[in-house]
Amino acid sequence: MATIPVVQNKYEEWRLPSRGASGMISLIIGETALFSMFVLAYIFYIGKSVSGPQPAQVLDIPVFMTICLWSSSLTIWIAERAIEHNRMKQFTFFWGLTIVLGGIFLGGTALEWHRLIYHDGLTISTNLFGTTFYSLVGLHASHVVVGLIMLTAVFIFTLTGHVQQKHAYNIKTLALYWHFVDAVWVVVFTVVYILGR
Amino acid sequence: MADQTLPIGGALDITPQKATKQSFFEWLSEWFITVDHKKLGILYISYALVFMLVAGVEALMIRVQLAVPNNDFVSPQLYDRLFTMHGTTMVFLVGMPILFGFANYIVPLQIGARDMAYPRLNAFSFWLTAFGGLLLYYSFIGGFGLYGVGTAPDMGWFAYAPLTEKAFSPGHAPDYWAIALIISGWGTLGTAINIIATTISMRCKGMTLMRMPLFSWLMLVVSGLTLVTITPLTAAQIMLMIDRYLGGHFFDTQAGGSAVMWMHFFWIFGHPEVYVLVLPAFGIASEIIPVFSRKGIFGYAAMVAASVGIGFVSLGVWAHHMFTVGMSTPTTTFFVLSTMLVGIPTGIKIFNWLATIWGGKIVFATPMLFCLAFLFQFLIAGLTGIMLSAAPWDWQLHNSYFVVAHFHYVLVGAIVFNIFAAIYYWFPKATGKMLSETLGKWHFWLFLIGFHLTFDFMHIPGILGMPRHIYTYMPDRGWGIWNFIETIGAFVQAIAVLVFLYNVVISLMKGKEAGNDPWDAWTLEWATPSPPPAYNFATDPVVNSRRPLWDLKHPEDPDWKYE
Amino acid sequence: MFTGISKVLRRLLFTAGMTIALPVSAWAAGVQPGTNMFAPASKPAREIESLAIFILAITGGIFVVVGGALLYAVIKYRRRKNDDGSEPTQIFGSLQIEMAWTIIPIMIVVVMFLTSARLIFAIQDAPKPKESLAITVVGHQFWWEVRYPKYGVVTANEIHVPVDEATYFKLLSADVVHSFWIPELAGKTDCIPNHVNTTWILPTRVGLYKGQCSQFCGTEHAMMLLRVYVQTPAQFKAWIKNQQKPAVEDPAVAAGREVFMHNACMDCHTIRGTVATGRFGPDLTHLASRDTLGSGSLSNTPANLRAWIKDPDHFKPGVLMPAMQLNNKQLDEVTAYLCSLR
Ligand code: HEA
Ligand code: HEA
């Protein structure tokens, strides 16, 4: 068989996007579509409940919770930077802080729901507002829970010294998910607490 | 120097595979715990073929019941379960798994990778899908035997609310439907993510995106489409479950909920879903037609662009399933336009296949026969689709047997035909044995005749006003004769399927040895032994063009000169 | 061995072919289904038919051209017996050709779209004439409630309308989604709970037009039939007049009346002029003036009526009217009573 003349070393620099990033971005696209449906349902049903209570009567804007969640995006970003530069102490601190902030957010949601259920008598079966509200906020909260579980797992491994600089890449992929959860809250917050009130 | 640039030289592993003795249980557990993309691909395909028989038997029962007017072969309750389970099974447990099965098997080989991007996720996805399917079928025996046939879903594959709400479906039928599909949906999502990551990140040296074989390209598009279609279905099903179990009101029309919203949500999924099914079939045709015409694909770039275009446009046409729900005039008009526009990229694909054949030397092997039939049938199916997309006419045709004819023309005439083509084409690669050509031709002609008897004649009762989902009809309507012919056609199809099954079994036992490259083809999977070893390629292949094996076979006129 | 199988298959195929050929030839042509969308008898249906023929012509043309080219290519470019084994010339594309087969379809699509759009506007936004009949149709699992608000008439499953006059339907549903379809008069429109739809017809020929529910709505979806009687204005007037009267009070069937009023019948059915005011089932005030029972599932004869009341499930398995466990005497009486409701 004849030789095929080809420029040698043409593919020395054969680089492809990483598996982790393409996988995580795909997952996020899928999740976005999932959330969109709940958001659309929420918007569609604004003001369509046939009985009370209505959002304006019972919803307060959860300022503190929201600040906590959004600032956790900042702390996790600092942690990402830290591990890239092998500053493990800083990484541990900010990673832990992210978990705390996420935890506060979840606690806030729990308190809000407790108030709505026991004080205002709004449950998922009360009216359309209740149905869409608990579904949308609950779906987001469940993502926060999943995120927190993964963050906590990493935190534990960090404390035992299993997470090192060479894992920076995986950490970044995971952090991408957390950023996504925060970004979804921007939408949920706008739709539920601003548009819907 | 040569071995560096040759795609194959070093890649071919010629060490004979060691034949190790295994006990049956070792063999079995190997299939259970495998993370090899090839084994998982075969699992997917076998799983889907089993369900194809099950759903096919359901179709036969439907056809027997409808063969003559006022028939009482099955009760109305059972009939409703039959068509719901038939449609749901064919779409979710046959179409999707078999196409993702082919993707699993072929894509890594075609792009010169050793496995999928996430082998363990791959296995997990398969078992989720499998579990979803078993759960769905458990409904026949599970629950309270309402009418002696369990509580299998009985509300049509699109499960229109509020029929699925607690008030109108007190049993567990919609629950089985929703939960089984949510679970298998997660499996599908996992596979889609995996295929995207594989095609994006695992291509071998030199395999740029614009050199990727079209089947792999189509699977990339399909997987992207899956990400944004399966999840809306999951969302809608979660809402339904909230309604049924937590007393929510999403689709509860008594409490202000909207029945139309369910329709939108379902078809936002449902329409792109049918393209999720047909695009891999296009991919199969784009592999087989060039090889058996002995010509490279015509207009590769246009094919890629058209596929991506179909993917995008198909996201904006869903309400053509809802022309009769009383949408506003501008909305209706918009969906007429967007739907008709899909015909343009699809037409480009048809024309490019035609141009590929043009000037070639067509070899009428069984895979090619199925593909050629696909071309004609898809042309007709697409044109009946265009008829449906003209909204005023759809006000007549909607939910009539004309629609049933349209979509079986696509689902069977295009997709199932291409699935058979793919099986004949890649079976030698996966097993090392050729399928018998004699039996293959019988299979083809019988299936072709059966198909046309069944589905050509289905257009007519549709025009004569026969709605779908009816368990029987009055003799005075004049639908009887057409239905009788359809029933005969369905049985001819069944015979063809039996021939096919026999072919598979007999060829596995005493088929001709296939060798590495029985079809004289051009993509990388044919550079491996048949069946390929677990690691696919001994050394990573390097490619310089879209048809690496052509370059190898025709050093005097390699493809890369023209790129 | 393969040839042996081949023989068996050939015989099978032959038998199958014969089984088809026989009934087809035995089938007498000329069935009058009354549901043929290509035999329109009303304005929107006729306009839809012309659009259909237009689209058929275009798609038929595309089929002939593209299908013909395919067939030609398949025959012309098959590998011949005396092939030398060389590969054909490889051609990888051509911009001009690609452009051509993108632009021509775009133009075809524009034409089809504009004609469709025109008709959508013409039908959906048609100006409502001053003189038109208004009918409200409510879909129920598995029957149709028909109301003429202007005349105070309520009936079921059988709609009477005058010829050459527009009739506007308001479509509602009492439970799940149904769809209102009489192919020879107009396209279908869904009856959706919590969502009002309208449609209209302008029939031009007197006659009986059939249709049926065309959105799956539960077990008896198949037997949710519908009949439209297009009548001359005089016939229609007479019909309305009769329907407006309260129920006939015939002392000869008082016993049957008692049975009806002292059983659950009255909870589900209305008979105007009596204490029966139920709305779950069809209005029976003029039951005997209808041609069919059970939403078209059987013809309205005394024997059928009796059998229906005895066990509706026998005719319509899954129907929402229970068998009332009446004894034979009660059955005879109530049947006689209902037969008097002209
Ligand atoms: C794989 C499956 C598949 C595919 C590919 C398609 C393709 C198309 N379908 Fe179909 N369809 C279904 C599966 C599919 N469909 C199913 C399952 C249903 C019923 C669901 C249910 O109710 O249960 C359905 C129902 C359905 C409806 C709703 C009918 C109703 O319920 O009232 C409509 C209406 O517009 C429609 C239209 C189309 C169109 C326009 C295409 C186009 O993509 C076709 C494009 C192809 C061509 C046009 C031919 C080739 C082109 C040329 C040769 C170029 C020249 C042509 C022109 C210029 C026009 N389909
Ligand atoms: C990929 C999808 C797919 C495929 C391949 C098919 C294949 C077939 N379908 Fe179906 N069909 C749908 C998808 C599909 N269908 C969908 C989505 C619906 C709508 C459902 C709904 O409305 O809810 C539908 C509805 C539907 C109806 C309408 C029911 C109704 O509305 O009342 C009918 C009626 O004839 C029908 C018939 C057939 C027939 C005869 C085949 C044949 O082509 C089948 C041929 C295959 C076989 C005959 C199998 C052979 C089996 C054996 C040889 C068995 C022997 C083996 C053992 C016993 C182990 N299908």
Ligand code: CUA
């Ligand atoms: Cu009512 Cu179908």
Ligand SMILES: [Cu+2]
């Ligand atoms: Cu569609």
